Amino acid sequence: MAAPTSAPATAQADSTALQEQARRHLWMHFTRMGSFGPDHEVPIIVRGDGCYVWDDHGNRYLDGLSALFCVNSGHGRAELGDAMAAQVRELDFITVWSYAHPRAIELATRIAELAPGDLNHVFFTNSGSEAVESAFKLARAYHRARGQGQKVKLIARDIAYHGTTLGALAATGIPALRSVFEPLTPGGVHVPNTLSYRWPEDRDPLWAADQIEEAIEFEGPETVAAVILEPLQNAGGCIPPQDGYFQRVREICDKHDVLLISDEVICAWGRLGHYFGCQRYGFEPDIMTVAKALTSAYVPMGGMIASEKVYEPFGQDTAMFAHGSTFAGHPVAAAVAMANLDVFEREDLCGHVREKEGEFRSALESLYDIPIVGDVRGDGYFYAIELVKDQETKESFNDEESESLLRGFLSGELYRRGLICRADDRGDPVVQFSPPLIADTEQFEEIVDVLRPTLEEAARRIGHQESGAGRARRSP
Numbered sequence: 001m002a003a004p005t006s007a008p009a010t011a012q013a014d015s016t017a018l019q020e021q022a023r024r025h026l027w028m029h030f031t032r033m034g035s036f037g038p039d040h041e042v043p044i045i046v047r048g049d050g051c052y053v054w055d056d057h058g059n060r061y062l063d064g065l066s067a068l069f070c071v072n073s074g075h076g077r078a079e080l081g082d083a084m085a086a087q088v089r090e091l092d093f094i095t096v097w098s099y100a101h102p103r104a105i106e107l108a109t110r111i112a113e114l115a116p117g118d119l120n121h122v123f124f125t126n127s128g129s130e131a132v133e134s135a136f137k138l139a140r141a142y143h144r145a146r147g148q149g150q151k152v153k154l155i156a157r158d159i160a161y162h163g164t165t166l167g168a169l170a171a172t173g174i175p176a177l178r179s180v181f182e183p184l185t186p187g188g189v190h191v192p193n194t195l196s197y198r199w200p201e202d203r204d205p206l207w208a209a210d211q212i213e214e215a216i217e218f219e220g221p222e223t224v225a226a227v228i229l230e231p232l233q234n235a236g237g238c239i240p241p242q243d244g245y246f247q248r249v250r251e252i253c254d255k256h257d258v259l260l261i262s263d264e265v266i267c268a269w270g271r272l273g274h275y276f277g278c279q280r281y282g283f284e285p286d287i288m289t290v291a292k293a294l295t296s297a298y299v300p301m302g303g304m305i306a307s308e309k310v311y312e313p314f315g316q317d318t319a320m321f322a323h324g325s326t327f328a329g330h331p332v333a334a335a336v337a338m339a340n341l342d343v344f345e346r347e348d349l350c351g352h353v354r355e356k357e358g359e360f361r362s363a364l365e366s367l368y369d370i371p372i373v374g375d376v377r378g379d380g381y382f383y384a385i386e387l388v389k390d391q392e393t394k395e396s397f398n399d400e401e402s403e404s405l406l407r408g409f410l411s412g413e414l415y416r417r418g419l420i421c422r423a424d425d426r427g428d429p430v431v432q433f434s435p436p437l438i439a440d441t442e443q444f445e446e447i448v449d450v451l452r453p454t455l456e457e458a459a460r461r462i463g464h465q466e467s468g469a470g471r472a473r474r475s476p
Contacts, residue, residue, distance in 0.1 A: 221258065
């Protein structure tokens, strides 16, 4: 981490005031608000440029998480701000309820041209959770329009995160996020995910896909509306699919007249080296949900993209998909998204990820000699390191140990050393990385330079005396 710059007295006073105001008035999301006090400041980020951000004390941090998997084209791109200003001068706002405006039309057309197959119809939302909520409603409405109104259930995977609204929570497979808000929207059914790290060696690689068919048959195909899956599952630590997994799931969904929703709120817009994650793994869903990096998070925007089959019942006569929100498709957001996609094309960000992902993976795999590094997994610019007590047995940590390791040490120490990443235990404990798509060798080296001493210290804290006890590299 760069040394803090000298701050004038007025700046220090402003920082003190911001700390007090933040603790008193700003209710942060998924945050233990009681943890902040005189000895534990609220992290206040005041500036960003490229792969880096700076706090209110002048300290620089490598944004190894792209804020939250979303600042894909990097911080501080003035051209995106210029697009906002130009749009406000032309048209500040008009809703897309029964009206249209040029930017929404242009953006929908551009997205449809980028999307695979016949995913030609773009329904804008304001966030990823709204996109998932919309897709859930669309799946139900689609079947009802075809005289199959009993098809209402949604199949998702264990530990998967699909959003926080009540409908999206029905798909989210993380008990701690669901239990305090129950009863949820009915119809959520969960099946095993594709995390094969601890699978028996003789397990069929497509076992997890076949579990989806078992669930559909158990629930009754006449009651199941859709299967929703992330191409590469976020929660649980960047869980990739097995070869052929999505092709098998596509066959299962077609066999049972069930829609396949690809939740691409994270995986779209270059994160896996393609505009859409489904392109990375070679399958075509019926509906895609997107958000986050559509605008590189410069303003909020999301959406779902529907196939011709799904759109057809709502595109004729007096039919209507009775759903929407005031600000969806906002002209300013659409203008920023167009400018952001210009950056993607001009700088070939997807191609850059494909070119450099092997180097990124290798940099993280160089940490296998640290005895608590159990598994390195992911694709593109989206990776996780799973932490274990013992590399050979793959023994994990209990809840108390995980709390002490992740929140008691790693989260704060990594940040103190100048790296923003995610220490997460929604599942077994992992550290996740999703740097901006402009990241290169310098940033990979910086990530490892921070990780190595921090993970070695964590290993010593749990009783490993020498990091050399770990593997030099993972066996294939």
